């Protein structure tokens with residue numbers, strides 16, 4: 001009820017939570033930014049030699065109503081065999097403890113992936129993987145960063161962000177790349193139709 005009242009008096013630009021998931025292939029401004037050569041070089045230096053740009057999102061964390069993003073691993077949602085997803089998280093504004101910066105569990109990506117979010121009998125379900133790792137969130141570390149910072153997230157790194165109860169927004173742009181050589185199952189929730197094939201992050205300016 002309170003949320004509904006707040007939203008009624010709020011401009012739409014301050015109410016939207018997220019825009020996704022193919023800005024990088026559908027909008028020329030995001031396309032130019034996302035396929036920039038320096039990102040291809042960085043991905044390669046970090047071990048992703050043949051990146052395909054799978055997903056993009058604008059995440060708004062609006063003042064006062066920006067919701068929590070619960071602990072998760074990107075590989076749960078963007079599952080590949082072998083695990084290959086790499087997240088590029090760009091701070092479009094300062095991210096602080098007050099406005100809901102990212103939190104991570106340093107080193108705990110080495111424990112592997114806990115679950116898969118997937119299609120089962122026409123429904124989306126979170127399915128536990130064999131021997132799911134246990135995470136120690138008492139080791140959580142906040143990533144307070146100024147606008148313009150790029151945070152690179154390993155696909156198995158648990159991360160989270162708190163609600164934004166402050167008066168300042170916390171806008172971010174994220175991109176997720178996977179290896180062209182890895183298998184991307186048809187049971188993953190995010191699927192591209194033939195009209196919009198995945199494109200490589202080659203380093204050539206689009």
Ligand SMILES: O=C(O)CCC(=O)C(=O)O
Pocket residue numbers: 059069074087089102159160161172174
């Ligand atoms: O920006 C956030 O709060 C969460 C982002 C995230 O989980 C991601 O980019 O994988």
